[in-house]
Amino acid sequence: MSTSIFPHRPRLAAVALAGALAALCGPAAQAFDGIETFTSGTPFFKRVVTNTNPQTTSNTAFADLPGASTTIFVPPLTTALVAVGFDAETRCNGENGTQDWCEARILINGDEGSPQASTHGPDTFALDSTNAGGDGTGSWESHGFSRHRCIRNPGSAPLTVRVQVQWKVTNFGTTPPEFWLDDSTLAVQLSRDCTVTQTTPGGIDTAPAARALRGPQSTQE
Numbered sequence: 001m002s003t004s005i006f007p008h009r010p011r012l013a014a015v016a017l018a019g020a021l022a023a024l025c026g027p028a029a030q031a032f033d034g035i036e037t038f039t040s041g042t043p044f045f046k047r048v049v050t051n052t053n054p055q056t057t058s059n060t061a062f063a064d065l066p067g068a069s070t071t072i073f074v075p076p077l078t079t080a081l082v083a084v085g086f087d088a089e090t091r092c093n094g095e096n097g098t099q100d101w102c103e104a105r106i107l108i109n110g111d112e113g114s115p116q117a118s119t120h121g122p123d124t125f126a127l128d129s130t131n132a133g134g135d136g137t138g139s140w141e142s143h144g145f146s147r148h149r150c151i152r153n154p155g156s157a158p159l160t161v162r163v164q165v166q167w168k169v170t171n172f173g174t175t176p177p178e179f180w181l182d183d184s185t186l187a188v189q190l191s192r193d194c195t196v197t198q199t200t201p202g203g204i205d206t207a208p209a210a211r212a213l214r215g216p217q218s219t220q221e
Contacts, residue, residue, distance in 0.1 A: 034200040036114050038148050040081035040191035047072065047188045054182040060171050062105065062118070068165035068186050073158040074151050081194035082108050082151050086165050087144030088184035094177025096133030100170045101126035102179040106147040107164045113147025114196075124170075130177050140180075150194035163188050 051067035074080045084106050092102035104127040105118045112118055117125035127143050129135070153159035165186060169177045 033120055034198060037197045037199070038081055038114070038150065039195050039197075041193040043189055043191045045072070045190040049186040051184045052182070054180065056178055056180045057167055057169065058176040058178055059168050060176055062103075062166040062168045065104070065165045065167045065181070065184075068184055070163050070186065070188060072161050072163060072188055072190065074153040074161055074190070075158055076153055076156050078192060079150060079152040079194050081191040082113070082149050082161065082163070083146065083189045083191065084108060084113055084148070084163055085144065085146040085187045086184065087142065089140055089182045090128045090143045091135070091137070091140050091180040092128035092130050092169070092177055093135050093137055093139060093180075094130040094133055094169075095173040095175055098130070098173035099132050100172055100177045101129040102167070102169050102177065103127060104145065104165060104167045106145075107162070107166060108147065108149040109151055109161045111149065113149045115147070127167075128179070140182075150196050152194075 047070055049068065049070050053067060055066060057063065068086065072082070074082075086104070086106060090102065092100075094100045101124075103118065103124055105125065106113045115125075125145065127145060128141065131139075151159070151161055163186070165184075167179060167181070169179050171177070
């Protein structure tokens with residue numbers, strides 16, 4: 001839900017590039033505000049986890065969604081595109097007149113997959129909304145989203161990668177909304193030879209500098 005737009009001016013574009021490179025040096029090295037293009041080769045693995053147990057939360061901090069996680073393995077000397085899709089029947093109901101929503105994110109090897117709507121504010125990703133209190137306890141709908149990340153394993157043994165869906169609600173009123181979720185599917189697919197190109201909204205390709213900053217031991221290509 002970000003509304004920021006970078007004008008096509010050299011000075012502002014340079015500032016945008018500097019900010020992107022600075023972000024890559026920090027702890028959340030994957031966070032990037034712009035366009036990311038992931039490219040890979042042949043898929044070689046897929047796992048699907050389904051859950052028919054209805055669940056609810058009113059937590060305002062991200063927590064693991066039960067029944068929506070798995071552990072995969074990236075083969076030695078391989079850079080893999082981890083493509084994760086999640087869909088479920090959801091309901092998000094709260095106070096009348098309060099513009100709250102229900103959020104979800106997917107962690108891949110401990111970092112949010114791209115686009116990193118929750119990691120790199122002020123964006124957030126609303127999987128469902130209270131419709132300012134207009135949605136009630138019978139407002140069930142199907143919703144879904146996907147996240148992606150390149151994971152590089154330079155070692156001689158398989159690399160363990162945890163994939164985990166997390167959920168939470170916003171609360172701008174007196175009582176947090178209720179996030180109800182049922183009949184979910186988590187689908188994880190691995191493809192070989194992953195690369196990612198990053199472009200700022202001003203059109204600057206940051207991929208060469210980004211690859212140089214990550215170094216040979218980074219788990220993201």
